[in-house]
Amino acid sequence: MSVGMAAPRAAFACDPDASRGRLVDEPPSKTRSPFRRDCDRVIHSTGFRRLKHKTQVFVYHEGDHYRTRLTHSLEVAQIARAIARQIGLDEDLTETLALAHDLGHPPFGHAGERALDACLQGHGGFDHNAQSLRVVTALEHRYPEFNGLNLTWETLEGIVKHNGPLTDRAGAPLGRYLAHGVPIGIVEFNRGYDLELWSHASLEAQVAGIADDIAYDAHDIDDGLRAGLFAVDDLAEMPLTAQMIAAIDLRYPGLDPARRGAELVRELISCLIGAAVSEAGRRLSSVRPVSAQAVREAGQEMIGFAPDVAEAEALIKRFLKRHMYRHPRVMRVMDDAQTVVFELFARYRDHPADLPAEWLPANAGQGETEADRLRRICNFIAGMTDRFALTEHQRLFDLTPELR
Numbered sequence: 001m002s003v004g005m006a007a008p009r010a011a012f013a014c015d016p017d018a019s020r021g022r023l024v025d026e027p028p029s030k031t032r033s034p035f036r037r038d039c040d041r042v043i044h045s046t047g048f049r050r051l052k053h054k055t056q057v058f059v060y061h062e063g064d065h066y067r068t069r070l071t072h073s074l075e076v077a078q079i080a081r082a083i084a085r086q087i088g089l090d091e092d093l094t095e096t097l098a099l100a101h102d103l104g105h106p107p108f109g110h111a112g113e114r115a116l117d118a119c120l121q122g123h124g125g126f127d128h129n130a131q132s133l134r135v136v137t138a139l140e141h142r143y144p145e146f147n148g149l150n151l152t153w154e155t156l157e158g159i160v161k162h163n164g165p166l167t168d169r170a171g172a173p174l175g176r177y178l179a180h181g182v183p184i185g186i187v188e189f190n191r192g193y194d195l196e197l198w199s200h201a202s203l204e205a206q207v208a209g210i211a212d213d214i215a216y217d218a219h220d221i222d223d224g225l226r227a228g229l230f231a232v233d234d235l236a237e238m239p240l241t242a243q244m245i246a247a248i249d250l251r252y253p254g255l256d257p258a259r260r261g262a263e264l265v266r267e268l269i270s271c272l273i274g275a276a277v278s279e280a281g282r283r284l285s286s287v288r289p290v291s292a293q294a295v296r297e298a299g300q301e302m303i304g305f306a307p308d309v310a311e312a313e314a315l316i317k318r319f320l321k322r323h324m325y326r327h328p329r330v331m332r333v334m335d336d337a338q339t340v341v342f343e344l345f346a347r348y349r350d351h352p353a354d355l356p357a358e359w360l361p362a363n364a365g366q367g368e369t370e371a372d373r374l375r376r377i378c379n380f381i382a383g384m385t386d387r388f389a390l391t392e393h394q395r396l397f398d399l400t401p402e403l404r
Contacts (some may be wrong), residue, residue, distance in 0.1 A: 010088035012289040012302075014202045020153035023137075023193055024146045034152050035092040041149045042096055045142070047103045047135045048073075053385035054102075055109040055337070057223060057330065066223050069102045069109075075219055076101065079273060080211035083303075086277045087284075089204050096151075097158040097208035104131025106382040107389040108337035115341035116378055123371040130183035131382050132159050137189060139379060157195045158205030160186055162212075164301065166197040199296040206303035207276075214272045217316045218265045224324045225261040232261050238319060240312040244268065268316075275309040282306075336401035340393050341381060347396050348377045354396060355380065 009015075016033035029037050042048055051070035067075075077098035084094040105128045106112035116126035136159065137148040160166070166182050167173055173181050181187075182197065190197055200206070224230055236242040244267045248260060255263070283302050289295045295302055305313055324330060348355050359380045361368050368376075384392070386403075393400045 006085045007088035009090070012203060012284065012292060012295050013087075013089045014093050014154050014204055014292045016090060016092070022150050022152055024150050026145075026150065033092060035090055035096060035154070038149075038151045038155045039092050039096040039099065041151065042100045042103075042136070045103070045136075045140050045149060047140060047383065048099065050383065050385050051102060051105075053387045054105055054107055055112075055386050057109065057220060057324065066226065067219055069105055072215060072219065073099050073102050076208065076211045076215045079214050079269065080208045082273055083207045083211060083276055083280075084204060087203065087207070087280055089207060093154060093158070093202070094204040094207050096155050097162060097205050098211055100132060100136065100155070100159055101162060101208055101212060102128070102132070103135045103159075104128040104133070104382065106131075106341070107384045107386045108334065108341065111334035111337045112341050112382075112389075115338040116345070116382060119342065119345045120374060120378055123374050124184035125180060126378060126382070127183040127185070129160060129163075130185035131379075133189060134185050134379065135383075139383065153193075153195070154202060154204075156193070158201050158208065160195055161197070161199075161201035162205040162209040164209075165200055169198045171198070196296065200298060200301060201296070202292050203280075203295050203302055206301060210276050210303050210305075213313065214269060214276070217272070217313060217320070218269045220320050220324060221268070221316075222261065222265045224320065225257075227329075229327050229329070230323045232257060232264060234323065235264070235319070238312065238315045240271070241268065241316070244271070272305075272309070272313065275305055276303060279304055279306045279309070333403050336403050337386075340389055340401060340403075343397060344381055344389065344393060345377060348380070349374065 014035070016035045019034045022034075028034070032040065048070070051073060052068055054069040056067040056069055056072050077095045080094045080098040081091050084091050106116055106126075108115075113126060113128055120126050133156065135148075136151055137156070140148050143150065163175075165174055166177055166186065177183075186195075186197070189195075201209075221235065225232065232245060236245050241264065244264055245260075248255065248263050248267070252260070252263070280303050283300070283304070287298050287300070287302065289298055289302070304310070352360065355377070359376065361373070361376065381389070390400060390403070
């Protein structure tokens with residue numbers, strides 16, 4: 001098969017005709033598969049539109065050309081579909097998961113997430129994957145028959161588990177959830193609709209997960225170069241990008257810095273996509289799963305990088321953490337952004353009347369616990385765009401940081 005050609009649907013791909021269905025039964029679409037219908041619902045959701053003004057690394061008013069959560073999600077979807085096509089997966093489910101994976105992110109990126117998590121300590125904390133699940137199962141109010149988007153089981157599973165199992169078979173937390181447990185929103189939803197938190201996700205979800213990593217690496221390099229936080233030659237400290245830079249300079253001597261950086265980003269994306277497809281082929285040939293469920297029960301990730309590529313990719317992440325995410329300019333803005341979120345949360349907590357009417361409790365809050373009240377405030381803030389959060393802060397406080 002030529003590179004770039006679509007592989008036939010594999011036996012281990014998720015089959016839309018064999019979907020486990022939706023929480024609320026609906027008549028099937030006459031024109032779309034269940035997974036295509038899911039993807040369309042995500043695209044038309046309010047939460048997806050809000051991503052256009054949510055921070056990736058740079059706050060929206062720092063420049064029109066930096067990534068936002070929306071452009072990042074679109075780029076993840078492109079990379080994920082490219083991988084899925086070569087492996088023979090369901091591209092609609094893969095695209096759905098790529099587009100939905102950041103729906104739960106609050107304003108100001110990870111700074112906003114850290115602030116909300118601190119505000120909810122003792123009340124379940126904040127986790128963006130759990131918030132994504134809340135958005136698509138409860139917080140979207142677009143349909144008369146149900147809250148949320150009523151997505152298929154396979155999509156909900158992928159939103160929750162695209163980074164791997166959350167528990168072992170006995171229910172004990174794993175990985176990032178070892179210290180503080182599985183987020184309460186996921187636990188509560190799972191009681192009524194079992195997402196098999198102990199198993200691996202579908203290959204489509206695993207592909208969305210690695211596509212997120214590839215997009216972060218490549219496009220944060222692109223934004224970092226554009227912002228002047230580092231130069232192309234600084235990236236030569238890592239063997240993988242050093243080889244690419246040398247090849248670009250040999251092929252295009254005297255290339256201007258902007259095109260030189262863009263060519264490096266393209267080369268990196270192509271390299272990592274090829275590496276992911278190659279390693280997936282090796283693992284799948286070894287395990288030989290005969291169905292999507294066999295993938296879930298395989299006991300290992302089927303999508304990943306070979307050890308040498310994984311180390312090279314980890315070096316890129318360490319470079320970006322040192323030169324970009326921890327850069328004094330970025331840290332100063334994110335510190336101010338955290339202050340905005342902290343102060344908004346405290347204001348709504350102490351002065352509930354400052355919340356919009358639709359976010360006030362029903363029946364005067366009768367039966368609402370303190371945890372429920374704080375979670376309601378958190379849900380409101382988490383749905384804000386950067387711009388709206390700053391506008392609200394300006395409405396409620398005398399002094400609002402400029403975030404520049």
